[in-house]
Amino acid sequence: MTAVLIEGLLGAPGEGTVWRYDGDDLLALGVWTERSRGGGEDAEPLFAHRVSTAEGILGVFDGLGGSGSTAACELSDGTTRSGAWVGARLARLGVASWFRGGHAPESLRTRLVEVLRAVPPPRPSKIVSSMRRWLPTTMATVRYRLTGGQAECRVLWAGDSRAYALSPGWGLQALTRDHTDETDGLEQLICDPPMTNVICADQEFTIDTQVLLLPLPSVLLCATDGFHGYVATPAHFECHLLRAMQESCDTREWAERLVRHVLGYTGDDASLSLVALGYPGFDRLRADFAQRAEQVEARYGGCDRPAEEEAARRWRTRTWNEYRPDYERLMPPPVEPL
Amino acid sequence: MTSDQYRGNLRYAVDIVLCIDVTESMTPVLDMVKKSALTFHERLNLVMSGKGKEISQLRLKVIAFRDFGDFAEDAIKETDFLVFPERAADFDRFVRELFASGGGDVPESGLEALALAINADWERGLDRRRHVIVMFTDAPAHPLHAPEAVTAHTYPQGIPGDLDGLLEQWGYARSQTAVMENAAKRLVLFAPDAYPWNEITEEWNMTLHFPSVAGQGLADLELHEIIDTIANSL
Amino acid sequence: MRVGDVIRGYRIVSEPTNSGGGRCMWAFAQRGGRDYFIKRFLDPKRPKEGSTASARSVRLRLEACEEFERRHRTIMGLLRPDAVGGGNLVLALDFFHDGTTYYKVTERIHTARTPPPRVLTPLRKAVLLRTLGLSVELLHGVGVVHGDLKPGNVLVRQSRAAAYHIAKLIDFDDAYVSGRPPDREDIAGDLVFGAPEWRRYVHGDADVPPEWLTTRTDVFSLGLIAHHYLTGALPGFGDRYASPADALNEGAELRIDERLSAPMRGLLAAMTARSPEVRPDTRTFLAVLRNPAVCEVRAPYLTSPGSRTRMSRPTRERQP
Numbered sequence: 001m002t003a004v005l006i007e008g009l010l011g012a013p014g015e016g017t018v019w020r021y022d023g024d025d026l027l028a029l030g031v032w033t034e035r036s037r038g039g040g041e042d043a044e045p046l047f048a049h050r051v052s053t054a055e056g057i058l059g060v061f062d063g064l065g066g067s068g069s070t071a072a073c074e075l076s077d078g079t080t081r082s083g084a085w086v087g088a089r090l091a092r093l094g095v096a097s098w099f100r101g102g103h104a105p106e107s108l109r110t111r112l113v114e115v116l117r118a119v120p121p122p123r124p125s126k127i128v129s130s131m132r133r134w135l136p137t138t139m140a141t142v143r144y145r146l147t148g149g150q151a152e153c154r155v156l157w158a159g160d161s162r163a164y165a166l167s168p169g170w171g172l173q174a175l176t177r178d179h180t181d182e183t184d185g186l187e188q189l190i191c192d193p194p195m196t197n198v199i200c201a202d203q204e205f206t207i208d209t210q211v212l213l214l215p216l217p218s219v220l221l222c223a224t225d226g227f228h229g230y231v232a233t234p235a236h237f238e239c240h241l242l243r244a245m246q247e248s249c250d251t252r253e254w255a256e257r258l259v260r261h262v263l264g265y266t267g268d269d270a271s272l273s274l275v276a277l278g279y280p281g282f283d284r285l286r287a288d289f290a291q292r293a294e295q296v297e298a299r300y301g302g303c304d305r306p307a308e309e310e311a312a313r314r315w316r317t318r319t320w321n322e323y324r325p326d327y328e329r330l331m332p333p334p335v336e337p338l
Numbered sequence: 339m340t341s342d343q344y345r346g347n348l349r350y351a352v353d354i355v356l357c358i359d360v361t362e363s364m365t366p367v368l369d370m371v372k373k374s375a376l377t378f379h380e381r382l383n384l385v386m387s388g389k390g391k392e393i394s395q396l397r398l399k400v401i402a403f404r405d406f407g408d409f410a411e412d413a414i415k416e417t418d419f420l421v422f423p424e425r426a427a428d429f430d431r432f433v434r435e436l437f438a439s440g441g442g443d444v445p446e447s448g449l450e451a452l453a454l455a456i457n458a459d460w461e462r463g464l465d466r467r468r469h470v471i472v473m474f475t476d477a478p479a480h481p482l483h484a485p486e487a488v489t490a491h492t493y494p495q496g497i498p499g500d501l502d503g504l505l506e507q508w509g510y511a512r513s514q515t516a517v518m519e520n521a522a523k524r525l526v527l528f529a530p531d532a533y534p535w536n537e538i539t540e541e542w543n544m545t546l547h548f549p550s551v552a553g554q555g556l557a558d559l560e561l562h563e564i565i566d567t568i569a570n571s572l
Numbered sequence: 573m574r575v576g577d578v579i580r581g582y583r584i585v586s587e588p589t590n591s592g593g594g595r596c597m598w599a600f601a602q603r604g605g606r607d608y609f610i611k612r613f614l615d616p617k618r619p620k621e622g623s624t625a626s627a628r629s630v631r632l633r634l635e636a637c638e639e640f641e642r643r644h645r646t647i648m649g650l651l652r653p654d655a656v657g658g659g660n661l662v663l664a665l666d667f668f669h670d671g672t673t674y675y676k677v678t679e680r681i682h683t684a685r686t687p688p689p690r691v692l693t694p695l696r697k698a699v700l701l702r703t704l705g706l707s708v709e710l711l712h713g714v715g716v717v718h719g720d721l722k723p724g725n726v727l728v729r730q731s732r733a734a735a736y737h738i739a740k741l742i743d744f745d746d747a748y749v750s751g752r753p754p755d756r757e758d759i760a761g762d763l764v765f766g767a768p769e770w771r772r773y774v775h776g777d778a779d780v781p782p783e784w785l786t787t788r789t790d791v792f793s794l795g796l797i798a799h800h801y802l803t804g805a806l807p808g809f810g811d812r813y814a815s816p817a818d819a820l821n822e823g824a825e826l827r828i829d830e831r832l833s834a835p836m837r838g839l840l841a842a843m844t845a846r847s848p849e850v851r852p853d854t855r856t857f858l859a860v861l862r863n864p865a866v867c868e869v870r871a872p873y874l875t876s877p878g879s880r881t882r883m884s885r886p887t888r889e890r891q892p
């Protein structure tokens with residue numbers, strides 16, 4: 001099988017990297033940015049698609065700097081990278097090879113454990129607390145297969161990276177639920193709760209999963225919290241996505257605008273992988289979303305957002321409550337604490 | 339039995355009879371045939387696979403001839419049909435023992451060789467067949483049953499009395515006397531533009547004539563040309 | 573036939589060869605300052621003047637010749653070189669026998685070195701396939717089956733450096749009227765590009781009557797040629813079989829190259845269907861090709877760029 005590498009388009013330093021692909025009923029783009037130059041701990045956003053079986057995968061991986069930054073690896077090219085940096089990339093590698101091999105969903109965790117084990121940790125004494133994990137990373141991936149006008153989706157995730165579906169009728173719909181004790185999307189934005197489950201080499205972790213059937217055409221995306229964790233309300237992430245889309249004239253421009261948008265509001269590394277399935281081209285995609293873009297902009301865009309703090313809080317709560325039912329319609333139910 | 343027989347596909351049988359004049363002047367051609375005996379099969383397959391076609395069964399037969407009227411004992415020597423590549427070594431041994439010599443007067447016993455070739459034991463099975471006779475000679479031939487030839491005790495039995503009779507054996511579209519399959523057969527002549535080759539070329543169907551320039555023999559004949567010519571006819 | 577010979581005023585100017593010719597020798601020729609292609613048929617042969625053969629032998633051979641001439645003249649009558657839009661059909665300008673041998677003369681097509689079609693851009697591929705499709709449609713429009721469609725019977729020509737590549741369709745000598753093919757022993761056709769019903773007919777399969785060999789038999793071959801032009805290869809048919817037709821006749825399926833666009837895959841799958849009735853006609857072929865994008869060839873496996881760095885070294889504590 002000949003693999004074709006989608007070419008990455010490198011922006012100016014500090015401007016991130018994008019790639020895009022325009023194919024038969026298949027548009028895809030990726031955005032990768034880093035907060036400080038050379039330190040980006042998000043892995044490059046993943047997208048792979050096998051034409052013969054009409055299946056593909058997208059995913060993002062956020063190496064967790066806070067919990068993994070002290071220990072480091074030396075790479076074969078001589079540079080030194082944090083455990084978080086390495087963890088995210090290894091997880092990406094593991095997912096990509098798992099997809100290529102056509103393995104069962106259940107085997108993903110084993111594959112990840114295998115891949116992470118390949119890099120032995122520094123001497124145990126050096127990892128001081130249990131908070132400090134070796135090669136820690138989040139993951140959000142969607143593996144899809146196109147059959148009879150539908151996309152069969154298997155969502156797999158750990159931590160607070162997210163997978164979404166985006167449609168003109170329902171807007172942005174989360175397909176994952178963060179692994180945090182706090183389950184309210186707006187509260188998560190406000191207090192940035194600690195994660196209860198992340199992928200790492202030296203502690204137990206779980207891969208959460210759900211299966212969905214989505215009608216075609218369909219847009220799927222995965223993003224790290226650099227994209228969705230620094231907005232005023234969950235709706236604002238959708239506003240950014242659609243605004244950038246509507247302002248663009250092709251897939252590449254959309255990706256480039258997303259870089260500029262996210263650099264404008266994020267406080268972290270941010271990466272995103274997106275695929276539009278069943279759209280003959282970008283123009284059609286943009287046309288389909290034109291009305292939805294106007295609506296979210298008008299309702300949640302925030303032109304009429306009050307300046308006064310208390311009023312602003314109330315406005316956020318109100319719009320969130322309005323936005324929430326559609327946003328959560330495909331979300332797996334929260335796990336009831338025992 | 340080849341592995342091909344288990345395939346669900348069409349099987350292509352190729353039989354080739356090489357009629358080689360081994361009188362003295364033929365040394366260069368004979369040398370070429372000797373050199374290529376072991377690789378002939380591979381080369382032919384290479385050219386064929388270049389066309390996306392595959393030979394399921396290849397058999398070669400050699401008929402070496404001189405002149406019955408001149409010296410009866412070594413006027414004709416022939417092999418059976420040898421299946422390639424299994425019998426390549428036998429083929430090689432046979433041609434290596436050939437040496438170009440003798441010949442007497444200029445015309446040779448080419449027509450007798452051709453008659454033997456026409457009456458060879460051609461493959462009748464498999465799905466599609468090609469039966470090719472290749473004649474290499476630099477000389478005209480005596481008419482069939484020439485008086486000095488028929489007296490030779492080695493003169494083959496049952497050979498038609500004249501060229502008309504041989505044509506009836508070679509056949510044509512609706513012929514009922516043909517011993518060759520009309521669609522399968524090809525006659526390739528590397529021979530001078532002289533009797534009987536010119537007459538055969540004129541009247542026989544499925545015949546390709548590559549005339550040698552008189553007096554120059556077949557010295558400049560190249561193996562790849564021969565293989566291409568054969569492959570083109572397959 | 574040799575260089576320098578003059579046959580009916582055509583002077584042979586190239587070494588005659590059987591290269592690419594199944595039942596002929598051919599050469600280039602000139603007459604009146606114009607270039608021609610001349611083909612000498614290996615079969616049938618007329619009995620020579622004053623033949624000493626039996627009357628029966630002479631009669632049988634003459635009958636075969638009359639039949640041969642009739643078939644050629646019928647096809648020539650249906651396909652006139654001056655027909656509108658027939659510019660890319662390389663038709664007979666002259667057909668005669670000189671002594672015992674039949675000859676056919678056509679315009680000479682100059683095919684300077686052209687790249688294999690698979691390396692052309694999608695637009696160029698579309699133009700090439702459309703010119704081929706139009707020629708075949710013209711044939712089919714008058715109820716004629718080419719009978720031997722294969723890349724060897726399509727000359728690809730580029731008239732000027734930057735011009736589009738054009739398909740010139742040659743070799744109508746095995747053409748027949750739709751539904752009325754030559755006998756099973758006589759019918760021509762290509763082992764690789766031939767259709768399943770043609771294979772069975774040749775094979776003597778009594779379930780395949782002559783009426784089954786129609787213009788749809790050409791459509792099958794045209795589908796294979798298009799696949800070959802677009803991808804450089806035939807559809808996959810498994811190495812157990814010698815040809816796509818054999819594979820289909822054995823119940824196997826053809827694998828259309830997945831890198832082809834969806835409409836092209838659909839079209840080629842339909843054109844190479846086992847059953848002639850379900851194959852589309854050339855009009856459908858041309859309609860699909862109206863959009864050159866269908867000729868694009870895509871990668872079967874796409875993957876986004878990632879870091880290539882290898883993490884194989886032992887780890888160490890980072891010094892603060």
Ligand SMILES: Nc1ncnc2c1ncn2[C@@H]1O[C@H](COP(=O)(O)OP(=O)(O)OP(=O)(O)O)[C@@H](O)[C@H]1O
Nearest residue numbers: 592593594595596609662678679680681724742743
């Ligand atoms: N008009 C032409 N101009 C230039 N070359 C030609 C022309 N027609 C045919 N040729 C060349 O001559 C070769 C043989 O011609 P053609 O296909 O008509 O012979 P054929 O005996 O019918 O072959 P087959 O039966 O194998 O298809 C072709 O492959 C081509 O290379």
Ligand SMILES: [Mg+2]
Nearest residue numbers: 592724725743
């Ligand atoms: Mg031809």
